[in-house]
Amino acid sequence: MGTPANNICNIRGVSHEFAQPSGQCLRVLDDINLEVREHEILALLGPSGCGKSTILRVLAGLIIPRHGQVELRGKPLQGLNPEVAMVFQSFALYPWMTARQNIEAAIAPQGLTREASKARADQVIKLVGLGGFADSYPRELSGGMKQRIGIARGIAVDRALLFMDEPFSQVDALTAESLRSEVVDLWSAAHGNPLSIVMVSHDIKEVTYMADRIVILGANPGRIRAIVENPLPRPRDYRSPEFLRLVDQIHDIITGHELPDSSTSTVAASNGKQVINFEPIPQARPSDIIGLLEYLLNRRSEEDIFRIAADTGKEFGTMIGIVRAAELLDFVDTPKRQVVLTSEGKRFVSADGAMRHTIFRDRALEFGLFRHVRDILARQESKSVDREIVDELIIMHMPQEDHQKQFDLLVLWGTYASLFSYEPTTETISLEPPTGVSQPLKAIVP
Numbered sequence: 001m002g003t004p005a006n007n008i009c010n011i012r013g014v015s016h017e018f019a020q021p022s023g024q025c026l027r028v029l030d031d032i033n034l035e036v037r038e039h040e041i042l043a044l045l046g047p048s049g050c051g052k053s054t055i056l057r058v059l060a061g062l063i064i065p066r067h068g069q070v071e072l073r074g075k076p077l078q079g080l081n082p083e084v085a086m087v088f089q090s091f092a093l094y095p096w097m098t099a100r101q102n103i104e105a106a107i108a109p110q111g112l113t114r115e116a117s118k119a120r121a122d123q124v125i126k127l128v129g130l131g132g133f134a135d136s137y138p139r140e141l142s143g144g145m146k147q148r149i150g151i152a153r154g155i156a157v158d159r160a161l162l163f164m165d166e167p168f169s170q171v172d173a174l175t176a177e178s179l180r181s182e183v184v185d186l187w188s189a190a191h192g193n194p195l196s197i198v199m200v201s202h203d204i205k206e207v208t209y210m211a212d213r214i215v216i217l218g219a220n221p222g223r224i225r226a227i228v229e230n231p232l233p234r235p236r237d238y239r240s241p242e243f244l245r246l247v248d249q250i251h252d253i254i255t256g257h258e259l260p261d262s263s264t265s266t267v268a269a270s271n272g273k274q275v276i277n278f279e280p281i282p283q284a285r286p287s288d289i290i291g292l293l294e295y296l297l298n299r300r301s302e303e304d305i306f307r308i309a310a311d312t313g314k315e316f317g318t319m320i321g322i323v324r325a326a327e328l329l330d331f332v333d334t335p336k337r338q339v340v341l342t343s344e345g346k347r348f349v350s351a352d353g354a355m356r357h358t359i360f361r362d363r364a365l366e367f368g369l370f371r372h373v374r375d376i377l378a379r380q381e382s383k384s385v386d387r388e389i390v391d392e393l394i395i396m397h398m399p400q401e402d403h404q405k406q407f408d409l410l411v412l413w414g415t416y417a418s419l420f421s422y423e424p425t426t427e428t429i430s431l432e433p434p435t436g437v438s439q440p441l442k443a444i445v446p
Contacts (some may be wrong), residue, residue, distance in 0.1 A: 008083060008160055008196055009036040009059050009072070009177070012020075014068030016054060026402055027221040029065070034215065034224065036161065041187065041197045043211035044249070045204065047317030048283065051222025052200040056163050059198065060084045089166040091146040093138045095329050097148050100125065100134040106153035124152040125378040127186060144175035151183065155194065162187075163195035166201060180210055181235075183411055187236065191387055202317050204250050204306075208243060209236050216253055220280065220401065226253050252321075255337050277367045278397035281409040283318070284325035286360065286416040292322050293341065293349040301341035310337060329363040362416035369394070369410060374419055377431035384430040387422075 014032040017025035023180045029051045036042055036059065044052040057063040058070060061080040070077040093102050101119040112120065125134050128148045138146055147167060154162050164183075168176035187197055201207050214228040228250060232242055295312065296303060309319040323339050326332040331345035337377050341349070364370045373390055377383055390410065394403045411422045412430075421430050 002364070006038050007035045007071070008038055008215070009077075009081070010034070010071040010074075011055070011058065012069045012071065014055075014058060014065045014070070016058065016063065016065045016067070016146075016405060017406050020122070024390050025399075029058075030223050032224060034227075036162075036196055036198055037213075037394065038195050040212040040238075041199065041210050042219060043201045043207035043214045043446045044198070044385070045202070045207050045214055045219030046222070046225075046254075047219050047320050048202070048216040049222075050219035050317075052203040053165055054222065055217075056165055056198060056200055059161075060086065060163060066163040080163070083160040085157045085162050087150045087154045087162065087164045087167045089142075089169055091138070091150055091170065092223060093149060095138050097273075097430060098135045098137055099130055099141070099145075102138075102149050103152050103156050105241065107156050110157065111349075120156055121152075124156045127155065128152045129182065130157075133171060138227070142175075143171040144179060147171055147175075149181075151186075155186065158193050160193050160195045164197060164199040168203075168206065169201070170392040180206060184210055184234065202315050204247055204254075204316065205238060208232075208247050208250065211237060214250065216250065217279070228253070249338055254316075255305060269415070278372075279328065280323035280398055281367065281369065281406055282328065282403050283321040283409070284414055285409075288322045289326050289331065290349070290356075292326055292339075293345050296332070296339065296341040297346070302338055304337050305339050306337065328367070329360070331338070331363070357416065357418055360413075361419055364417045365414055365421065369397070369406075370414060370417075370419060373410065373414070374431070377420060377429065380431075382430075387429060390429060 001120050007146065011032050012036045014029055015027065016029040017027045019025055024427070028049075032051075032055060034055070035062050043054055046052055054063060055276060057083065061070070061084075063076055068083075071080060072083060084412050097105065097118075100118070104426055105116050107117050110117075122134070125131060128151050130145065130148050130152065133141060136145075138149075143147075147170065150167065154164075168179055172180065183197070185280060188192060197210075201208065208230065212230055214230060215224060216226045216228065217223065219227045228246075230246065232246065236243055276346070291312070292308070295308060305319060305323060306315075308317065308323075309316045312319070315321070323332065323334060326339075326345070327334055329344075331342060331348055332341045333342055344359075349355055351359060365374065372393065376385060376389070388406070390404055391407060394401065394406045394410075398406060414429075416420060422428070423430070
C-alpha cells in the first residue's frame with residue numbers, strides 16, 4: 001500500500017446505490033478501499049456491471065458516494081476533482097471543429113491567450129501523432145485518429161490524473177495495440193503531468209500490458225476481489241512466457257470468483273423446511289446459451305473460456321454471464337477455466353426445436369423466480385397478472401439486482417420456454433397452455 005505522501009487519491013469505505021423508479025435502491029459498490037499512487041498506471045478490471053466506471057466517476061467527483069469518503073492529497077474531496085482529465089470510450093468530438101479546435105476547446109477553461117492555447121494544442125498534436133491532421137474534421141479521420149484527439153485533449157489540460165474509460169474499445173485490434181503502446185510511452189516519457197493513469201478495461205491482456213497494478217472487481221454489487229501487482233519490466237512483450245503466466249494468473253482469479261466450481265441450489269433447507277432461493281437470472285439470452293452449447297459440441301464438448309470468448313468475438317464479461325447461465329441450467333460444468341458440456345447439455349443441444357423448449361422449461365423451473373411466477377399465474381382466475389406484480393416480486397426478493405434487467409430476462413427465458421407470454425402494450429404476463437409439451441408426452445404415455 002502506498003504511503004499517503006505518494007498517493008494522489010484515496011477511496012475509503014465507499015459504497016454507493018442508485019435509486020430506481022420503484023423507489024428501491026440498487027447497490028453498485030460495496031466497501032471499496034483503494035489508493036491511486038503517483039507515477040503508476042492503475043487498471044480496473046472486471047465483468048460488466050461490476051462498477052468500474054462508477055469508481056472512476058467517484059474518483060473524478062462526478063458522483064458523490066452514499067457512504068465513505070474520497071480524498072485528494074490526503075484531504076476530503078469537495079466537488080469535482082481538479083486533478084483529473086478524462087478520455088472517454090466514445091470519441092465525443094465536436095463534428096464541426098477541426099482536430100486542433102477540438103483540443104483548444106478542452107484547453108479553453110484554463111484561460112490561456114489565443115497564442116498560448118494554439119501552441120499547447122500544436123504541442124500535444126505532435127505528441128500523439130496527429131501531425132498533418134490538425135486541420136482535419138472528425139469525419140475525415142479514422143477511428144484511431146479520432147481517439148488520438150481524445151487522448152490529446154486529456155494531455156493538453158495538464159492534470160496529474162488521466163482517466164481512461166475503455167478508451168480502445170471503439171477501434172480495431174491493431175489500432176488498439178498501437179494506441180496502448182503510445183499511451184504508455186507518452187506517460188513514461190512525461191516530465192510532468194499526467195503523473196498517473198487510471199483506466200477501466202475488460203481486456204485482460206490490455207491491462208497486463210499497460211498497468212502497474214490491476215484491481216479485479218466482482219459484480220452485484222461491485223467489490224474488490226484482488227489487487228495484482230504487475231512486476232513485468234517495460235517494454236512488455238505480449239508473447240513472453242512471463243506475460244502469459246501473469247495473464248493466466250488473472251484468468252484464474254476471475255474465474256475462481258465468477259464461476260465457482262460448486263453451484264448454488266435454488267431450493268435450500270431452513271429449519272427442516274424447504275424455502276425458495278431466488279437466484280438472479282444471469283445476463284444471457286437463450287440464443288446466447290444455445291450458441292455456446294453448439295460451439296462446445298463442435299469442440300469435443302470442452303474448451304477454455306477465454307478461447308471461447310476470443311473465437312466468438314464476445315467481451316469476456318459477457319461470456320462469463322453466458323457460461324454462468326448455462327451452468328445454472330445444468331448444461332455445462334466449469335472446472336477451473338474449462339467449460340465442459342454436461343450430459344444434460346448434450347441432450348439439449350442434440351434435441352429438435354420442440355424438445356429444446358421442453359428441456360429449457362424444466363431447467364428454468366429450477367429457478368425460484370420462474371417457479372414462483374408460474375404459481376402466481378396458475379392461482380389467478382384470468383391466468384394473468386400485471387407486470388407491476390412481478391416487478392414487486394423481483395424487488396422484494398432480489399433488492400440488489402436491477403429489476404428492469406431481471407424482468408426483461410424473465411420474459412426472454414419464460415417465453416422461449418413456453419412458461420408464459422408477455423403483452424407489452426398492456427404490460428400483462430399470461431399463463432399459456434404448454435402446447436409444445438403435451439404432444440411429445442402423448443407419444444410416450446401408453
